Amino acid sequence: MKRNVFAVIMAGGRGTRFWPLSRPQRPKQMLKLLTSKSLVRETVDRVAPLYGRRNVLVVTVGEHERAMRRELPMLPKTNFLVEPLGKNTAPCIGLAAVDLLGRDPDAVVAVLPADHWISDARRFARTLAAAVDLAARHDALVTLGIRPEYPETGYGYILTGKRAATGARRVTGFVEKPPLEKARRLIRRGALWNSGLLVARVATILAAIRRYAPDVAKGLEAIESIARVRRLGALPPKLRAALRREYKKMPSVSIDYAVMEKAGSAGQVLTLEADFGWSDVGNWDALHRMLPKEADGNAGIGRRVAFRSKNCLVYSSPRRLVALVGMENTVVVDTPDAVLVADIRRSQEIKDLIEELSRRGYGKYTAK
Amino acid sequence: MKRNVFAVIMAGGRGTRFWPLSRPQRPKQMLKLLTSKSLVRETVDRVAPLYGRRNVLVVTVGEHERAMRRELPMLPKTNFLVEPLGKNTAPCIGLAAVDLLGRDPDAVVAVLPADHWISDARRFARTLAAAVDLAARHDALVTLGIRPEYPETGYGYILTGKRAATGARRVTGFVEKPPLEKARRLIRRGALWNSGLLVARVATILAAIRRYAPDVAKGLEAIESIARVRRLGALPPKLRAALRREYKKMPSVSIDYAVMEKAGSAGQVLTLEADFGWSDVGNWDALHRMLPKEADGNAGIGRRVAFRSKNCLVYSSPRRLVALVGMENTVVVDTPDAVLVADIRRSQEIKDLIEELSRRGYGKYTAK
Numbered sequence: 001m002k003r004n005v006f007a008v009i010m011a012g013g014r015g016t017r018f019w020p021l022s023r024p025q026r027p028k029q030m031l032k033l034l035t036s037k038s039l040v041r042e043t044v045d046r047v048a049p050l051y052g053r054r055n056v057l058v059v060t061v062g063e064h065e066r067a068m069r070r071e072l073p074m075l076p077k078t079n080f081l082v083e084p085l086g087k088n089t090a091p092c093i094g095l096a097a098v099d100l101l102g103r104d105p106d107a108v109v110a111v112l113p114a115d116h117w118i119s120d121a122r123r124f125a126r127t128l129a130a131a132v133d134l135a136a137r138h139d140a141l142v143t144l145g146i147r148p149e150y151p152e153t154g155y156g157y158i159l160t161g162k163r164a165a166t167g168a169r170r171v172t173g174f175v176e177k178p179p180l181e182k183a184r185r186l187i188r189r190g191a192l193w194n195s196g197l198l199v200a201r202v203a204t205i206l207a208a209i210r211r212y213a214p215d216v217a218k219g220l221e222a223i224e225s226i227a228r229v230r231r232l233g234a235l236p237p238k239l240r241a242a243l244r245r246e247y248k249k250m251p252s253v254s255i256d257y258a259v260m261e262k263a264g265s266a267g268q269v270l271t272l273e274a275d276f277g278w279s280d281v282g283n284w285d286a287l288h289r290m291l292p293k294e295a296d297g298n299a300g301i302g303r304r305v306a307f308r309s310k311n312c313l314v315y316s317s318p319r320r321l322v323a324l325v326g327m328e329n330t331v332v333v334d335t336p337d338a339v340l341v342a343d344i345r346r347s348q349e350i351k352d353l354i355e356e357l358s359r360r361g362y363g364k365y366t367a368k
Numbered sequence: 369m370k371r372n373v374f375a376v377i378m379a380g381g382r383g384t385r386f387w388p389l390s391r392p393q394r395p396k397q398m399l400k401l402l403t404s405k406s407l408v409r410e411t412v413d414r415v416a417p418l419y420g421r422r423n424v425l426v427v428t429v430g431e432h433e434r435a436m437r438r439e440l441p442m443l444p445k446t447n448f449l450v451e452p453l454g455k456n457t458a459p460c461i462g463l464a465a466v467d468l469l470g471r472d473p474d475a476v477v478a479v480l481p482a483d484h485w486i487s488d489a490r491r492f493a494r495t496l497a498a499a500v501d502l503a504a505r506h507d508a509l510v511t512l513g514i515r516p517e518y519p520e521t522g523y524g525y526i527l528t529g530k531r532a533a534t535g536a537r538r539v540t541g542f543v544e545k546p547p548l549e550k551a552r553r554l555i556r557r558g559a560l561w562n563s564g565l566l567v568a569r570v571a572t573i574l575a576a577i578r579r580y581a582p583d584v585a586k587g588l589e590a591i592e593s594i595a596r597v598r599r600l601g602a603l604p605p606k607l608r609a610a611l612r613r614e615y616k617k618m619p620s621v622s623i624d625y626a627v628m629e630k631a632g633s634a635g636q637v638l639t640l641e642a643d644f645g646w647s648d649v650g651n652w653d654a655l656h657r658m659l660p661k662e663a664d665g666n667a668g669i670g671r672r673v674a675f676r677s678k679n680c681l682v683y684s685s686p687r688r689l690v691a692l693v694g695m696e697n698t699v700v701v702d703t704p705d706a707v708l709v710a711d712i713r714r715s716q717e718i719k720d721l722i723e724e725l726s727r728r729g730y731g732k733y734t735a736k
Contacts, residue, residue, distance in 0.1 A: 326717060
């Protein structure tokens with residue numbers, strides 16, 4: 001029997017780590033960081049050939065809805081699910097599952113973050129197909145684990161147990177952003193990076209939410225009753241308001257914390273080790289590592305001259321020139337109203353800068 | 369007898385060392401680098417109270433004439449002498465001397481670069497008065513020498529000999545931009561920084577040019593014949609064209625090389641040691657040393673946040689924000705069309721950058 005597979009792209013993120021390029025109105029997934037296409041567009045283009053455009057859904061938040069529809073005109077109008085406000089991944093995935101229930105209760109769904117990068121699209125497709133098969137046959141929550149390249153402290157890790165019959169492994173636990181030494185130990189014990197990619201039957205996901213996250217399940221029940229009246233991707237204003245009321249009551253919680261950890265302990269989570277070249281493109285430093293480099297390790301976009309400089313990343317606004325002299329390991333990001341100059345190895349501190357800017361009365365440069 | 373003293377401000381410089389703030393159309397002397405006034409305006413305001421505005425002349429070049437007149441509306445219209453093209457300091461000073469000859473052949477003139485900084489205006493006035501006195505009584509070319517603070521390799525040095533009766537010293541030679549070791553030796557032997565400030569009778573200057581730089585003198589003779597028809601500060605188009613023809617033939621040579629060195633060997637140059645706090649504001653690094661600093665040694669103008677950063681200099685354009693994270697010893701200059709990010713200790717290399725920009729096809733960012 002041919003299975004109906006849907007891709008759900010989680011595109012509600014805000015993210016300030018790419019300031020001044022990223023702003024609340026122009027979050028990371030909307031940026032053209034690596035190619036001439038935005039990250040969300042790259043994500044859609046990666047899965048649409050696999051499942052068909054009609055089977056690609058995007059979950060976004062109200063304030064980004066218009067921009068997202070403009071960015072992804074190839075998707076059916078009703079495939080945009082709009083969260084009234086961001087409540088982390090558990091409600092987001094639950095909302096999509098409720099919508100899919102109305103389309104095909106037997107469907108399998110692949111849930112993908114909108115703002116990650118995958119370099120080998122063919123391997124990605126093969127891995128996803130294996131995960132779909134696994135999810136359908138074993139009624140399991142299937143995560144994709146990435147073989148770690150180094151002890152990254154900014155990622156989550158998947159702890160793996162014994163090999164499942166199918167070539168996958170059972171997941172025994174999750175560790176979020178471990179300190180360096182712990183990350184090293186985890187890698188020695190065979191832990192994988194958590195890609196945030198989840199494949200499962202819609203029914204399996206909803207059952208797991210009901211079992212492990214009853215407060216989320218309660219909110220979803222109310223949303224299901226709205227979905228019975230009108231498709232969630234095409235709510236009239238009145239039902240939008242009803243959805244907002246339900247969402248306000250919803251707890252803000254991640255799927256890993258609310259569901260996956262507990263389901264893992266109960267032996268219901270499997271992981272497939274993937275090696276399709278993955279990055280969460282977490283900050284300027286990660287981006288620099290992924291971009292093609294010129295001599296001396298410089299990279300960037302726009303009019304720029306990295307004179308006698310090494311390992312620098314430069315973004316310049318249209319028609320403007322950025323010139324470097326004698327710089328190393330520096331990221332320079334020029335936008336129409338602000339310029340960032342940072343030690344690229346300290347890219348994580350940009351979130352602290354954002355707070356400092358507010359304190360100093362420069363909040364308007366980060367607020368819109 | 370009351371002496372008629374004139375100040376001649378040499379404001380024809382181009383200078384690319386403050387790129388991207390300085391451009392051919394907006395040279396260093398027109399920039400507000402240290403205060404809310406441009407350097408040339410500061411220079412005029414320093415000498416006008418001493419000699420009266422009518423006795424302050426500005427020598428500029430054709431392309432800057434309009435901007436200069438706009439910048440200095442307090443000066444009489446005929447006090448702007450316009451060189452058709454820049455030919456270094458000997459023709460510039462000669463041109464001013466020829467003009468002054470028509471005003472008062474007995475005058476003493478103080479020649480000042482337009483783009484230097486002097487921190488103690490009262491000491492400056494006292495030193496200048498002493499120099500005028502010395503120049504008038506001894507018929508000498510009087511230079512002001514600055515006691516060196518460190519072995520700067522970007523300055524010229526004045527070699528001094530025995531003390532003249534008046535408290536000044538005889539000058540025995542000039543050294544232009546010595547290497548570090550030589551600069552140290554010069555300082556041990558009592559050499560002074562050459563401030564480029566020259567005080568002498570107009571007649572003394574012209575006689576020295578005739579004697580030591582006959583090719584310059586020849587050009588000046590032709591200009592004198594023009595000056596006999598019309599004041600040099602108010603030439604009609606036809607005479608402007610004649611001046612241009614003469615200037616084209618003029619050698620491009622500095623007063624130090626063409627006149628001062630030879631006159632020094634002949635015992636006609638004196639120097640007064642000055643300590644009025646002087647800098648030629650030669651590049652971003654020199655500027656940073658002179659500006660008032662915030663905690664951590666940061667300085668600058670405009671909207672800027674030097675977050676967890678040290679010893680940085682930041683200029684931002686109006687309404688734009690420049691934010692630094694984890695930077696040290698960095699100069700960031702944001703202008704409407706270009707941004708410079710440089711290791712401030714390598715500010716001298718900006719002239720090399722300018723050439724590189726032309727090679728890379730970005731000449732339009734340095735050309736206007």
